[in-house]
Amino acid sequence: MKINILTLFPKMFEGFVSESIISRAIKFGAVEVNIIDIRDYCFDKHKQADDMPFGGGNGMVMKPEPLFLALENLSGKVIYTSPQGKTFNQEIAKELAKEEELTIIAGHYEGIDERVVENKVDMELSIGDFVLTGGELPAMVISDTIIRLLPDVIKKDSYENDSFYNGFLDYPHYTRPAEYKGLRVPDVLISGNHKKIDEWRLKESLKRTYLRRRDLIEKRELTKLEKKLLEEIKEEIKKEEV
Numbered sequence: 001m002k003i004n005i006l007t008l009f010p011k012m013f014e015g016f017v018s019e020s021i022i023s024r025a026i027k028f029g030a031v032e033v034n035i036i037d038i039r040d041y042c043f044d045k046h047k048q049a050d051d052m053p054f055g056g057g058n059g060m061v062m063k064p065e066p067l068f069l070a071l072e073n074l075s076g077k078v079i080y081t082s083p084q085g086k087t088f089n090q091e092i093a094k095e096l097a098k099e100e101e102l103t104i105i106a107g108h109y110e111g112i113d114e115r116v117v118e119n120k121v122d123m124e125l126s127i128g129d130f131v132l133t134g135g136e137l138p139a140m141v142i143s144d145t146i147i148r149l150l151p152d153v154i155k156k157d158s159y160e161n162d163s164f165y166n167g168f169l170d171y172p173h174y175t176r177p178a179e180y181k182g183l184r185v186p187d188v189l190i191s192g193n194h195k196k197i198d199e200w201r202l203k204e205s206l207k208r209t210y211l212r213r214r215d216l217i218e219k220r221e222l223t224k225l226e227k228k229l230l231e232e233i234k235e236e237i238k239k240e241e242v
Protein backbone atom coordinates (compact mmCIF):
# COMPACT_ATOMS: atom_id res chain seq x y z
CA MET A 1 0.00 0.00 0.00
CA LYS A 2 1.08 3.57 -0.60
CA ILE A 3 0.03 6.44 1.69
CA ASN A 4 0.77 9.96 0.49
CA ILE A 5 0.58 12.72 3.08
CA LEU A 6 0.37 16.32 1.93
CA THR A 7 1.66 18.69 4.60
CA LEU A 8 3.25 22.07 5.17
CA PHE A 9 5.26 20.56 8.03
CA PRO A 10 7.03 17.43 6.74
CA LYS A 11 9.49 17.36 9.64
CA MET A 12 6.65 16.46 11.98
CA PHE A 13 6.59 13.02 10.33
CA GLU A 14 10.27 12.20 10.88
CA GLY A 15 9.65 10.31 14.11
CA PHE A 16 6.51 8.69 12.78
CA VAL A 17 8.26 6.98 9.87
CA SER A 18 11.49 6.14 11.67
CA GLU A 19 10.32 4.49 14.89
CA SER A 20 8.78 1.22 16.02
CA ILE A 21 6.20 -0.78 14.05
CA ILE A 22 5.61 1.83 11.33
CA SER A 23 9.32 2.03 10.55
CA ARG A 24 9.49 -1.79 10.35
CA ALA A 25 6.43 -1.91 8.09
CA ILE A 26 8.07 0.57 5.74
CA LYS A 27 11.38 -1.34 5.76
CA PHE A 28 9.85 -4.68 4.85
CA GLY A 29 7.68 -3.10 2.16
CA ALA A 30 4.16 -3.47 3.62
CA VAL A 31 3.66 0.24 3.08
CA GLU A 32 5.29 3.19 1.39
CA VAL A 33 4.73 6.45 3.28
CA ASN A 34 5.29 9.33 0.93
CA ILE A 35 5.51 12.66 2.78
CA ILE A 36 4.92 15.48 0.32
CA ASP A 37 5.83 19.05 1.16
CA ILE A 38 3.03 21.24 -0.18
CA ARG A 39 5.55 24.06 -0.60
CA ASP A 40 7.21 22.05 -3.38
CA TYR A 41 4.09 22.98 -5.37
CA CYS A 42 4.23 26.71 -4.50
CA PHE A 43 5.91 28.43 -7.40
CA ASP A 44 5.86 32.10 -6.38
CA LYS A 45 8.97 33.86 -5.03
CA HIS A 46 8.02 33.33 -1.36
CA LYS A 47 6.61 29.82 -1.78
CA GLN A 48 3.43 31.05 -0.17
CA ALA A 49 0.99 28.23 0.62
CA ASP A 50 -1.65 30.26 2.45
CA ASP A 51 -3.48 33.54 2.00
CA MET A 52 -6.05 35.81 3.66
CA PRO A 53 -9.67 34.66 3.63
CA PHE A 54 -12.06 36.25 1.17
CA GLY A 55 -14.68 38.15 3.13
CA GLY A 56 -12.17 39.10 5.81
CA GLY A 57 -11.72 37.74 9.29
CA ASN A 58 -8.93 36.13 11.24
CA GLY A 59 -6.65 33.30 10.19
CA MET A 60 -5.17 32.21 6.92
CA VAL A 61 -6.50 29.71 4.39
CA MET A 62 -4.38 27.18 2.49
CA LYS A 63 -4.32 28.14 -1.18
CA PRO A 64 -5.97 25.86 -3.77
CA GLU A 65 -3.28 25.85 -6.52
CA PRO A 66 -0.51 23.93 -4.66
CA LEU A 67 -3.00 21.29 -3.51
CA PHE A 68 -4.58 20.85 -6.96
CA LEU A 69 -1.09 20.57 -8.48
CA ALA A 70 0.19 18.11 -5.89
CA LEU A 71 -2.90 15.92 -6.28
CA GLU A 72 -2.52 15.79 -10.07
CA ASN A 73 0.26 13.19 -9.82
CA LEU A 74 -1.44 11.00 -7.25
CA SER A 75 -4.04 8.29 -7.57
CA GLY A 76 -6.46 6.63 -5.16
CA LYS A 77 -8.84 8.08 -2.59
CA VAL A 78 -8.17 11.54 -1.18
CA ILE A 79 -8.88 12.15 2.50
CA TYR A 80 -8.95 15.56 4.12
CA THR A 81 -8.39 15.61 7.88
CA SER A 82 -11.04 17.92 9.28
CA PRO A 83 -12.91 18.36 12.57
CA GLN A 84 -16.03 18.61 10.38
CA GLY A 85 -15.55 15.13 8.89
CA LYS A 86 -16.98 11.74 9.74
CA THR A 87 -15.43 10.46 12.98
CA PHE A 88 -12.64 8.02 12.15
CA ASN A 89 -12.99 4.53 13.66
CA GLN A 90 -11.78 0.95 13.30
CA GLU A 91 -14.45 0.10 10.71
CA ILE A 92 -13.28 2.93 8.44
CA ALA A 93 -9.66 1.88 9.03
CA LYS A 94 -10.48 -1.72 7.96
CA GLU A 95 -12.07 -0.45 4.74
CA LEU A 96 -9.21 1.94 3.96
CA ALA A 97 -6.62 -0.80 4.60
CA LYS A 98 -7.96 -2.52 1.43
CA GLU A 99 -6.92 0.42 -0.80
CA GLU A 100 -3.75 0.32 -2.91
CA GLU A 101 -3.07 4.05 -2.62
CA LEU A 102 -4.42 6.78 -0.36
CA THR A 103 -3.67 10.46 -0.01
CA ILE A 104 -4.22 12.36 3.23
CA ILE A 105 -4.25 16.15 3.26
CA ALA A 106 -3.18 17.76 6.52
CA GLY A 107 -4.80 21.17 6.82
CA HIS A 108 -3.46 24.07 8.88
CA TYR A 109 -4.58 27.56 9.94
CA GLU A 110 -8.30 27.93 9.14
CA GLY A 111 -8.11 24.93 6.83
CA ILE A 112 -7.89 24.49 3.05
CA ASP A 113 -9.73 26.38 0.29
CA GLU A 114 -13.19 24.80 -0.01
CA ARG A 115 -12.77 24.29 -3.76
CA VAL A 116 -10.20 21.58 -3.02
CA VAL A 117 -12.65 19.87 -0.67
CA GLU A 118 -15.49 20.06 -3.21
CA ASN A 119 -13.50 18.90 -6.23
CA LYS A 120 -10.69 16.69 -5.02
CA VAL A 121 -11.58 15.20 -1.65
CA ASP A 122 -13.39 11.85 -1.42
CA MET A 123 -13.73 11.72 2.35
CA GLU A 124 -13.35 14.15 5.26
CA LEU A 125 -12.21 12.44 8.45
CA SER A 126 -12.15 13.81 11.97
CA ILE A 127 -10.32 12.19 14.86
CA GLY A 128 -12.78 13.60 17.41
CA ASP A 129 -14.81 16.58 18.49
CA PHE A 130 -11.94 18.92 19.25
CA VAL A 131 -9.80 21.26 17.16
CA LEU A 132 -6.07 20.79 16.69
CA THR A 133 -3.64 23.29 15.18
CA GLY A 134 -3.15 21.08 12.13
CA GLY A 135 -3.99 17.84 10.36
CA GLU A 136 -0.52 16.33 10.84
CA LEU A 137 -1.39 14.43 14.03
CA PRO A 138 -4.73 13.24 12.56
CA ALA A 139 -2.86 12.10 9.42
CA MET A 140 -0.51 10.08 11.64
CA VAL A 141 -3.40 8.69 13.69
CA ILE A 142 -5.26 7.59 10.54
CA SER A 143 -2.23 6.10 8.80
CA ASP A 144 -0.94 4.35 11.93
CA THR A 145 -4.34 2.68 12.45
CA ILE A 146 -4.42 1.55 8.82
CA ILE A 147 -0.80 0.39 8.64
CA ARG A 148 -1.08 -1.96 11.64
CA LEU A 149 -3.91 -3.76 9.81
CA LEU A 150 -1.79 -4.45 6.71
CA PRO A 151 -0.62 -8.06 6.16
CA ASP A 152 2.32 -9.11 8.38
CA VAL A 153 2.76 -5.74 10.10
CA ILE A 154 1.55 -7.25 13.35
CA LYS A 155 0.20 -10.74 14.02
CA LYS A 156 -3.40 -11.11 12.77
CA ASP A 157 -4.63 -12.70 16.00
CA SER A 158 -3.13 -9.78 17.87
CA TYR A 159 -5.14 -7.06 16.13
CA GLU A 160 -8.20 -9.29 15.89
CA ASN A 161 -8.38 -9.29 19.70
CA ASP A 162 -7.92 -5.54 19.94
CA SER A 163 -10.73 -3.29 21.05
CA PHE A 164 -13.38 -2.60 18.38
CA TYR A 165 -12.09 -5.18 15.88
CA ASN A 166 -14.78 -7.73 16.73
CA GLY A 167 -17.13 -5.15 18.20
CA PHE A 168 -16.01 -5.47 21.86
CA LEU A 169 -13.32 -3.88 24.03
CA ASP A 170 -10.15 -5.88 24.61
CA TYR A 171 -9.72 -8.06 27.74
CA PRO A 172 -7.16 -7.09 30.45
CA HIS A 173 -3.52 -8.08 29.94
CA TYR A 174 -0.90 -9.22 32.47
CA THR A 175 2.77 -10.16 32.23
CA ARG A 176 5.50 -11.51 34.52
CA PRO A 177 5.95 -11.57 37.47
CA ALA A 178 2.87 -13.56 38.43
CA GLU A 179 2.94 -11.78 41.78
CA TYR A 180 4.15 -8.22 42.31
CA LYS A 181 3.95 -6.49 45.69
CA GLY A 182 1.35 -9.04 46.73
CA LEU A 183 -0.74 -8.38 43.60
CA ARG A 184 -1.43 -11.64 41.80
CA VAL A 185 -2.49 -12.17 38.20
CA PRO A 186 -5.76 -14.13 37.81
CA ASP A 187 -5.11 -17.85 38.48
CA VAL A 188 -6.73 -18.97 35.22
CA LEU A 189 -4.00 -17.23 33.19
CA ILE A 190 -1.28 -19.39 34.73
CA SER A 191 -3.37 -22.57 34.70
CA GLY A 192 -2.18 -23.64 31.23
CA ASN A 193 -5.80 -24.51 30.33
CA HIS A 194 -6.23 -22.70 27.01
CA LYS A 195 -9.93 -23.39 26.68
CA LYS A 196 -10.54 -21.79 30.08
CA ILE A 197 -8.20 -18.90 29.27
CA ASP A 198 -10.08 -18.18 26.02
CA GLU A 199 -13.41 -18.23 27.83
CA TRP A 200 -12.08 -15.98 30.64
CA ARG A 201 -10.80 -13.53 28.05
CA LEU A 202 -14.08 -13.48 26.16
CA LYS A 203 -15.99 -12.94 29.40
CA GLU A 204 -13.68 -10.11 30.54
CA SER A 205 -13.93 -8.54 27.12
CA LEU A 206 -17.74 -8.68 27.29
CA LYS A 207 -17.78 -7.40 30.88
CA ARG A 208 -15.63 -4.37 30.03
CA THR A 209 -17.73 -3.62 27.00
CA TYR A 210 -20.95 -4.00 29.01
CA LEU A 211 -19.67 -1.72 31.77
CA ARG A 212 -17.89 0.88 29.63
CA ARG A 213 -19.41 0.85 26.16
CA ARG A 214 -22.88 -0.71 26.25
CA ASP A 215 -23.58 0.91 22.86
CA LEU A 216 -21.10 -1.54 21.26
CA ILE A 217 -22.97 -4.56 22.68
CA GLU A 218 -26.26 -3.20 21.35
CA LYS A 219 -24.76 -2.91 17.85
CA ARG A 220 -23.44 -6.46 17.77
CA GLU A 221 -25.32 -9.75 17.32
CA LEU A 222 -24.18 -12.06 20.15
CA THR A 223 -23.35 -15.75 19.79
CA LYS A 224 -24.97 -18.31 22.09
CA LEU A 225 -21.86 -18.43 24.29
CA GLU A 226 -21.58 -14.64 24.41
CA LYS A 227 -25.24 -14.40 25.45
CA LYS A 228 -24.68 -16.96 28.21
CA LEU A 229 -21.58 -15.16 29.47
CA LEU A 230 -23.37 -11.82 29.39
CA GLU A 231 -26.17 -13.22 31.55
CA GLU A 232 -23.56 -14.47 34.04
CA ILE A 233 -21.94 -11.03 34.05
CA LYS A 234 -25.26 -9.30 34.74
CA GLU A 235 -25.95 -11.71 37.63
CA GLU A 236 -22.45 -11.14 39.06
CA ILE A 237 -22.86 -7.37 38.83
CA LYS A 238 -26.26 -7.58 40.56
CA LYS A 239 -24.71 -9.62 43.40
CA GLU A 240 -21.82 -7.12 43.73
CA GLU A 241 -24.32 -4.30 44.01
CA VAL A 242 -26.23 -5.93 46.89
Ligand code: SAM
Pocket residue numbers: 080081082083084105106107108109110111112125126127128129130131132133134135136138
Ligand atom coordinates in the same frame (compact mmCIF):
# COMPACT_ATOMS: atom_id res chain seq x y z
N1 SAM B 1 -11.55 26.22 10.98
C1 SAM B 1 -11.61 24.82 11.09
C2 SAM B 1 -12.94 24.40 11.71
O1 SAM B 1 -13.34 25.02 12.70
O2 SAM B 1 -13.55 23.42 11.25
C3 SAM B 1 -10.49 24.27 11.98
C4 SAM B 1 -9.14 24.40 11.38
S1 SAM B 1 -7.91 23.63 12.33
C5 SAM B 1 -7.32 24.92 13.32
C6 SAM B 1 -6.60 23.36 11.17
C7 SAM B 1 -6.54 22.01 10.57
O3 SAM B 1 -6.30 21.05 11.57
C8 SAM B 1 -7.76 21.54 9.85
O4 SAM B 1 -7.79 22.03 8.53
C9 SAM B 1 -7.60 20.03 9.89
O5 SAM B 1 -6.81 19.56 8.83
C10 SAM B 1 -6.86 19.82 11.19
N2 SAM B 1 -7.73 19.37 12.31
C11 SAM B 1 -8.00 20.05 13.44
N3 SAM B 1 -8.79 19.34 14.25
C12 SAM B 1 -9.00 18.16 13.66
C13 SAM B 1 -9.73 16.99 14.02
N4 SAM B 1 -10.42 16.91 15.15
N5 SAM B 1 -9.72 15.95 13.16
C14 SAM B 1 -9.05 16.01 11.99
N6 SAM B 1 -8.35 17.11 11.60
C15 SAM B 1 -8.32 18.17 12.42
